[in-house]
Amino acid sequence: MAEKERSNIEEIQSEIEDDYSDDSLFNISSWGADLSFRELISMYEDDELVKPELQRKYVWDKTEASRFIESILLGLPVPSIFLAQSGSQKLIVDGYQRIMTVYDYVKRGIFSTDGKVFKLSNSEKINCRWRNKAFAELSVDDQRKIRSTTIHAIMFEQKKPENDDTSLYQIFERINTSGRSLTPQEIRNCVYQGTFNSMLFELNENETWRKLFGAADLDSRMRDIEYILRFFVMKTDDVLKSDANQISLKKSLNTFMDDHKNDAVEDLEEFKADFLSTIQLVNSSIGENAFRNLTKTGFSKKFHPAIFDAIMVSAFLSSKKGHDIRAVSPMQHQELLSDDQFKNAISKRTTNIESIKKRIQLAGAILFGVDINER
Numbered sequence: 001m002a003e004k005e006r007s008n009i010e011e012i013q014s015e016i017e018d019d020y021s022d023d024s025l026f027n028i029s030s031w032g033a034d035l036s037f038r039e040l041i042s043m044y045e046d047d048e049l050v051k052p053e054l055q056r057k058y059v060w061d062k063t064e065a066s067r068f069i070e071s072i073l074l075g076l077p078v079p080s081i082f083l084a085q086s087g088s089q090k091l092i093v094d095g096y097q098r099i100m101t102v103y104d105y106v107k108r109g110i111f112s113t114d115g116k117v118f119k120l121s122n123s124e125k126i127n128c129r130w131r132n133k134a135f136a137e138l139s140v141d142d143q144r145k146i147r148s149t150t151i152h153a154i155m156f157e158q159k160k161p162e163n164d165d166t167s168l169y170q171i172f173e174r175i176n177t178s179g180r181s182l183t184p185q186e187i188r189n190c191v192y193q194g195t196f197n198s199m200l201f202e203l204n205e206n207e208t209w210r211k212l213f214g215a216a217d218l219d220s221r222m223r224d225i226e227y228i229l230r231f232f233v234m235k236t237d238d239v240l241k242s243d244a245n246q247i248s249l250k251k252s253l254n255t256f257m258d259d260h261k262n263d264a265v266e267d268l269e270e271f272k273a274d275f276l277s278t279i280q281l282v283n284s285s286i287g288e289n290a291f292r293n294l295t296k297t298g299f300s301k302k303f304h305p306a307i308f309d310a311i312m313v314s315a316f317l318s319s320k321k322g323h324d325i326r327a328v329s330p331m332q333h334q335e336l337l338s339d340d341q342f343k344n345a346i347s348k349r350t351t352n353i354e355s356i357k358k359r360i361q362l363a364g365a366i367l368f369g370v371d372i373n374e375r
Contacts, residue, residue, distance in 0.1 A: 282312060
């Protein structure tokens with residue numbers, strides 16, 4: 001499934017390899033604690049324990065979940081979980097599937113995946129003593145055993161800098177060991193929860209954006225949301241007026257989300273207006289192939305991140321300058337995508353400041369007849 005989703009997006013190697021280190025990563029403390037599932041359930045119900053990100057899906061199947069419950073009943077060792085202290089709450093870095101499996105089995109009695117009564121798998125893989133049994137059907141001793149079983153939790157807390165969660169991002173990135181590694185945007189969604197993050201989810205459902213992104217269904221790994229965030233970052237003076245040689249795109253996206261995570265309503269309205277007006281403008285002037293590259297047989301079916309930010313930012317800036325942007329002819333569109341300088345700027349060193357500025361400048365000039373650099 002993940003591979004199918006990924007095939008919708010053109011991969012740029014230099015961006016996949018983008019990484020950075022932050023000194024604040026070392027300004028943290030960590031300690032261990034043994035918590036019973038009874039305590040974890042209570043913490044979750046009291047909102048002291050926060051699930052990793054909005055709308056994250058429970059991914060274990062019934063057999064995986066049943067075998068985990070069986071392991072507890074058999075008294076087998078349970079792998080440690082990782083929690084990050086954030087104010088009075090604890091964010092689950094690693095262990096969400098384990099915690100929610102026990103919570104659903106013990107407290108809700110409903111299996112999250114199918115919404116049916118949570119009975120252990122009726123399979124030979126499960127000991128016959130517990131096969132096909134709901135929690136209420138277990139003996140009192142077995143019920144107590146599940147509730148009282150302890151799991152070792154490793155806790156982290158960032159001490160300095162205060163009011164800055166940038167090191168938490170790297171903790172998530174380096175430590176998360178669950179069935180699949182979290183994508184960068186899934187991690188941001190864990191660490192930078194707030195009004196801005198909620199707004200990104202809202203914008204991601206916009207019909208015009210879904211059409212130009214090329215997928216009606218929301219990306220389960222949140223890559224579509226990352227590109228909306230990318231638009232907001234790429235049009236800032238921190239990028240467009242930077243004298244730096246190169247940016248770490250990952251760090252820039254992290255910092256922007258951290259800076260705006262609890263923005264006021266009026267600020268969010270401005271962000272929303274910028275994105276929605278620009279995506280509508282691109283759709284009306286270029287159409288559904290706006291963010292696709294040219295191939296020998298026509299337009300690629302894949303969304304291209306660097307073409308996206310070049311056209312979106314150039315359209316935004318052109319409109320901001322007061323230019324009346326009309327329909328872009330197929331000839332203009334093909335001229336841009338065939339331009340050697342543009343091809344280099346969207347494929348090589350795409351996080352190089354010069355490449356970012358060049359592809360935005362070329363898109364503005366060729367598509368919209370606007371000199372982006374003109375004051």
